[in-house]
Amino acid sequence: xxxxxxxxxxxxxxxxxxxxxxxxxxxxxxxxxxxxxxxxxxxxxxxxxxxxxxxxxxxxxxxxxxxxxxxxxxxxxxxxxxxxxxxxxxxxxxxxxxxxxxxxxxxxxxxxxxxxxxxxxxxxxxxxxxxxxxxxxxxxxxxxxxxxxxxxxxxxxxxxxxxxxxxxxxxxxxxxxxxxxxxxxxxxxxxxxxxxxxxxxxxxxxxxxxxxxxxxxxxxxxxxxxxxxxxxxxxxxxxxxxxxxxxxxxxxxxxxxxxxxxxxxxx
Amino acid sequence: xxxxxxxxxxxxxxxxxxxxxxxxxxxxxxxxxxxxxxxxxxxxxxxxxxxxxxxxxxxxxxxxxxxxxxxxxxxxxxxxxxxxxxxxxxxxxxxxxxxxxxxxxxxxxxxxxxxxxxxxxxxxxxxxxxxxxxxxxxxxxxxxxxxxxxxxxxxxxxxxxxxxxxxxxxxxxxxxxxxxxxxxxxxxxxxxxxxxxxxxxxxxxxxxxxxxxxxxxxxxxxxxxxxxxxxxxxxxxxxxxxxxxxxxxxxxxxxxxxxxxxxxxxxxxxxxxxxxxxxxxxxxxxxxxxxxxxxxxxxxxxxxxxxxxxxxxxxxxxxxxxxxxxxxxxxxxxxxxxxxxxxxxxxxxxxxxxxxxxxxxxxxxxxxxxxxxxxxxxxxxxxxxxxxxxxxxxxxxxxxxxxxxxxxxx
Numbered sequence: 001x002x003x004x005x006x007x008x009x010x011x012x013x014x015x016x017x018x019x020x021x022x023x024x025x026x027x028x029x030x031x032x033x034x035x036x037x038x039x040x041x042x043x044x045x046x047x048x049x050x051x052x053x054x055x056x057x058x059x060x061x062x063x064x065x066x067x068x069x070x071x072x073x074x075x076x077x078x079x080x081x082x083x084x085x086x087x088x089x090x091x092x093x094x095x096x097x098x099x100x101x102x103x104x105x106x107x108x109x110x111x112x113x114x115x116x117x118x119x120x121x122x123x124x125x126x127x128x129x130x131x132x133x134x135x136x137x138x139x140x141x142x143x144x145x146x147x148x149x150x151x152x153x154x155x156x157x158x159x160x161x162x163x164x165x166x167x168x169x170x171x172x173x174x175x176x177x178x179x180x181x182x183x184x185x186x187x188x189x190x191x192x193x194x195x196x197x198x199x200x201x202x203x204x205x206x207x208x209x210x211x212x213x214x215x216x217x218x219x220x221x222x223x224x225x226x227x228x229x230x231x232x233x234x235x236x237x238x239x240x241x242x243x244x245x246x247x248x249x250x251x252x253x254x255x256x257x258x259x260x261x262x263x264x265x266x267x
Numbered sequence: 268x269x270x271x272x273x274x275x276x277x278x279x280x281x282x283x284x285x286x287x288x289x290x291x292x293x294x295x296x297x298x299x300x301x302x303x304x305x306x307x308x309x310x311x312x313x314x315x316x317x318x319x320x321x322x323x324x325x326x327x328x329x330x331x332x333x334x335x336x337x338x339x340x341x342x343x344x345x346x347x348x349x350x351x352x353x354x355x356x357x358x359x360x361x362x363x364x365x366x367x368x369x370x371x372x373x374x375x376x377x378x379x380x381x382x383x384x385x386x387x388x389x390x391x392x393x394x395x396x397x398x399x400x401x402x403x404x405x406x407x408x409x410x411x412x413x414x415x416x417x418x419x420x421x422x423x424x425x426x427x428x429x430x431x432x433x434x435x436x437x438x439x440x441x442x443x444x445x446x447x448x449x450x451x452x453x454x455x456x457x458x459x460x461x462x463x464x465x466x467x468x469x470x471x472x473x474x475x476x477x478x479x480x481x482x483x484x485x486x487x488x489x490x491x492x493x494x495x496x497x498x499x500x501x502x503x504x505x506x507x508x509x510x511x512x513x514x515x516x517x518x519x520x521x522x523x524x525x526x527x528x529x530x531x532x533x534x535x536x537x538x539x540x541x542x543x544x545x546x547x548x549x550x551x552x553x554x555x556x557x558x559x560x561x562x563x564x565x566x567x568x569x570x571x572x573x574x575x576x577x578x579x580x581x582x583x584x585x586x587x588x589x590x591x592x593x594x595x596x597x598x599x600x601x602x603x604x605x606x607x608x609x610x611x612x613x614x615x616x617x618x619x620x621x622x623x624x625x626x627x628x629x630x631x632x633x634x635x636x637x638x639x640x641x642x643x644x645x646x647x648x649x650x651x652x653x654x655x656x657x658x659x660x661x662x663x664x665x666x667x668x669x670x671x672x673x674x675x676x677x
Contacts, residue, residue: 079513082511083512180538182501198569198573199538199567199568200567201581209584211597213600216600216601219608227611
């Protein structure tokens with residue numbers, strides 16, 4: 001099994017300074033297979049709470065978008081029975097799943113490994129900040145290769161920060177919309193929201209528009225994950241199911257969030 | 268003015284109001300105030316001995332719609348109200364005196380009953396240009412409101428204009444119109460918003476005072492909770508149709524004739540707090556939804572701006588033309604993301620092809636490039652992933668990790 005990296009400073013790169021021609025030749029001779037540096041290692045990147053909350057968020061967003069779209073403008077389902085109140089109940093149920101998932105993920109920002117820590121999202125150093133631009137350059141075809149990273153790339157994690165904020169706004173406006181029906185706890189917690197959003201209707205508009213933004217994000221998210229998976233070949237797509245990525249030792253050492261001791265990590 | 272020492276009941280009997288009608292009224296007041304039925308007799312007892320309360324009714328930037336509502340009071344009828352429960356000493360629309368005599372009624376009342384009269388304010392108060400947009404007898408309405416509310420027992424702002432500026436303030440408005448509470452923030456103000464307010468709520472507010480010696484509990488916006496504590500949606504007689512997904516889709520369609528829910532016609536019942544469905548208007552005959560028209564949210568703050576468009580579910584997106592719906596904007600956004608994604612995917616396909624010009628599979632033939640060796644004589648293909656080290660000491664070479672440190676701690 002993979003071993004979680006100790007927070008110790010990276011070992012000195014015993015292998016191959018890339019800018020040294022002599023060393024580089026040695027690398028080329030080794031052809032990347034079987035040498036310590038070119039060998040791919042299986043790294044445990046996404047812990048269970050990260051993957052769990054990812055999929056809880058995914059499924060609850062699907063349910064919330066469909067039911068929320070119905071609540072905003074009923075479609076497909078024929079009238080009769082208790083169709084709207086049922087859809088509304090499902091929407092509220094999914095909202096609580098979404099909320100629980102958000103709380104767990106927020107906790108894991110402080111309890112998780114370096115790839116799920118808040119530090120992976122908030123640029124706390126110059127290199128992280130600059131990498132956002134480098135990553136954007138790659139997307140804009142201005143740079144030929146991706147910056148090396150093990151966890152989230154800097155641009156993606158920056159995007160997730162924005163998305164987390166949208167999730168927060170969506171949660172606040174959603175529960176504030178529910179609170180107008182008079183639940184005392186919800187009113188106490190969320191009664192202030194319409195004062196900020198310019199009334200209940202402003203709150204409803206924000207809640208509705210953010211749904212569209214999140215749908216747009218979902219398209220981009222799946223696309224860029226497939227794209228990066230295709231480019232890096234580190235198993236990005238499968239990592240959100242299994243938690244593992246497959247990265248060469250050299251890339252792990254070179255990555256912004258790498259630099260860990262890979263001595264006893266299996267191939 | 269006439270400070271009747273006699274109880275109200277005697278006055279009402281004098282006016283031909285039967286005991287039975289009086290008890291019906293006190294019962295309906297108990298219901299309006301969400302009190303148990305047992306409070307009916309208690310209200311009757313209190314009113315029987317209650318002195319008449321002097322009332323002055325001011326009108327500013329208004330349409331007299333709340334006066335109209337007041338004149339349509341039943342249980343008791345307006346004459347009973349005017350002559351019995353309330354001593355309306357000054358009301359520009361319905362009083363007999365005019366000119367200086369009328370103004371004398373006002374000043375007499377407020378000097379004779381310091382902290383003993385009820386000030387009712389109808390209409391917005393213009394504040395721009397020192398308030399000259401509304402003057403009465405040479406004084407600005409703003410100064411009159413100041414003067415009258417200062418020594419009032421309570422000030423009741425009736426209608427949405429007196430509540431927060433209402434229609435004169437809609438979309439900004441040129442006169443700097445505001446509500447009563449904005450002009451006299453320290454005064455004891457009870458707001459009865461609505462366009463118009465429901466006179467039953469006015470009567471019940473006063474009856475509450477006469478019975479209990481205090482005014483009913485209000486929310487943070489100064490609205491009595493008995494009248495503004497619940498959503499219209501949650502009290503609506505068409506709510507069952509909402510829950511069943513039975514909606515009016517066009518004016519006059521089958522659903523409309525069946526009295527189905529007006530949700531999809533832009534009804535603002537789900538965002539409006541008022542007791543319209545239970546109190547109703549015009550002798551409790553009807554209210555907008557019962558007559559087949561959606562609620563427009565007139566009792567809510569800033570309703571003209573916040574509740575527009577009245578016939579659509581959601582407001583317009585700020586900055587966008589009002590003819591464009593939020594869903595059109597949202598769909599446009601998602602479509603643009605999809606189109607950009609498709610474009611990017613095409614370009615990325617080309618890039619991936621150029622990355623391995625031999626057309627070989629990207630697996631093992633490209634693995635040496637993972638090592639990112641620099642170009643060397645007889646080196647790798649020019650388009651392989653060897654560009655990073657080639658940049659040498661370029662500070663942008665984020666991938667090289669020259670210092671061997673990692674950017675973040677665990």
